[in-house]
Amino acid sequence: MISRLNSNQERVMALAALVQAAALVHQVASTGQADELASRCCLASLFVTSPESTEDVFGGGEAVNNLRLGLVTLKAIMGQDQSLGAREITRYVLGLTHLQGKLRKRPEMLNDISKQLSHSQRQVDLYELTHPNVFASVAETYSSTLSNFxxxxxxxxxxxYLQQPMNTNRVRSYLLAGIRATTLWRQVGGRKWQLVVFKNSLQRELDVLLSQLKPA
Structure with a gap:
């Protein structure tokens, strides 16, 4: 992939996308609401199949702003935020990386996910990205594959909030987007041990990306 980012910035962007998906799960589970821009970014990433760069997965030139929630939340987590929300989001992030590790060993499941997302793309074409039918379709993909582990x-x-079908669909869709982000993170060289060994370097690159955010 061609990117204007250096390798560490690519890893931070992919990691921020993972954190953003986890943060959206937490938002829906605790408030029944979700940040609209962050939600669209996560859902759209599932349908970017041939990106030319890491940024393309999250909206090209608007990628940094589209990942605002993830970048800001990642900054808080790396700063050892001890709030309940930060702990829950971190738990989801760790769970998603573990689940993605299992998925890597199941190429037939990866193929099934790809096929089912092609069907979901037709739903996007018929309606629009955040239509309930799209969330339902993506959620079914998660349920019929990853939920079998x-x-x-x-x-x-x-x-x-969690008992409402629409929220259940949103949560599962964000979890699948989190798997997508984790896969990308690994593709650009991301590994768990780097979060400890290269923590200072990652924090510097995170600050660079945060400095590029447009005023909210």
Whole structure:
């Protein structure tokens, strides 16, 4: 992939996308609401199949702004934010990386996910990206594939919100987007041990990307 970012910035961007997906899961589970821009970015990333760069997965020239939630949340987590929300988001991130590791060993499941997302793309073409039918289609992809692993991500929050079918679909869609981001993170060289060994370097690159954010 051709990118204007250096290798560490690519890893930070992909990691921020993973964190953003986890943050959206937490938002829906705890409030029943989700950041609209972040939501569109995560969902759209599932349908970018031939990107020319890391940024292309998240909106090209608007990638940094599209990942605002993820970048800001990643900054808080790397700064050892001890709030309940940060701990829950971190738990989802770790769960997604573990689940993606299992998925890597199941090429037939990866193929199934790709085929089912092609069907979801037709839903996008018929309606629009954040239409309930699209969320339902993407959520079904997650349920029929990744939910078959013995390891499952336990989403916690307000039962009133979690029991609503639309919110269930949104949560599963964001989890699948998190798997997409984790896959990209590994493709650009991301590994868990780097978060410890190269933490200072990653934080510097994170600050560079944060400095590029447009005023909210």
């Amino acid at each position: 013995r390891f499952r991500i336990q989403v916690t929050g307000n039962p009133t």
